[in-house]
Amino acid sequence: MQQGLATSADGELILKLYELRTEAVMRQARAWITGEFWPTTAEEFFVVLNDFGSQKSCYLRQVVTYWEMAASLVLHGSLSADLFVDCNPEPFFILAKLAHILPAIHEKLPTYFSKTLQLIEISQPAAARYELARKNVAARLEARKAS
Template sequence: MGEKQEDANLILRLYEIRRDEAMRRARVWFLMDFNPENIQDIMQALFGEHSADFRMVASYWDMAATFVNYGAIDEQMFNDINTEHVGIYAKLQPFLAELRALPGAPPYLYLKNLEPLIQRMPDAEERIAAMRRYMKRRNEASTGAATS
């Protein structure tokens, strides 16, 4: 099997993990319902009922980024196939310095491996901004639908 096929197989295996029911629920919560405005919102998630969801999603994407950073998965292929990791980063990026400062914070909490992967994207700032706009519109549409 060629190198690109091996990369594709690893990406498919990562996708299979995302399909796990607990992971799917955690991802929906993180992407749809978790909208941190400050570090306190993150701390509330970490120590509240969604602690496992937060940790599952953050550690999953940091792990996936680690595979890319170490060359186990082709970076361009990974970034061309996935967008969710940009959304995870876009939500937490404003608070990463504060998360890093927490005593004993595990590296996945401040996206130790995901951050450099995102920052290496040639269009990183635009992708992050576009993802934030998309999530904001989606959240507004969801909120509007819920109140109608």
């Protein structure tokens, strides 16, 4: 994994990733997965995931595979890990939303979100970002329960 300062190529790639995130359907998918999708069980998760052709299933697959692709770029040395983590809290937030059901998801899909998890294992900044996201998710869940 790349260490040290990000390069100009890293900057160009991070801007391209940002540009891809702003595409209209991707923006809708990201809004749904970050704001509306709060599965409480793996069964709820799989109902959405396995409803092939439905908008929500497409959104879920689009966003997760996007972030997994981006994490793969980091893991293969094409993008600075520190720059990626600094610029992208969203994959860690989505993973944190699924953390409580991830073991059950992995029973059926052992590699689900594996690239982001691998990044968290080998990068201290990614691990710290993920822990912050877990706290954020816990606070949001408490707020949702209260309302």
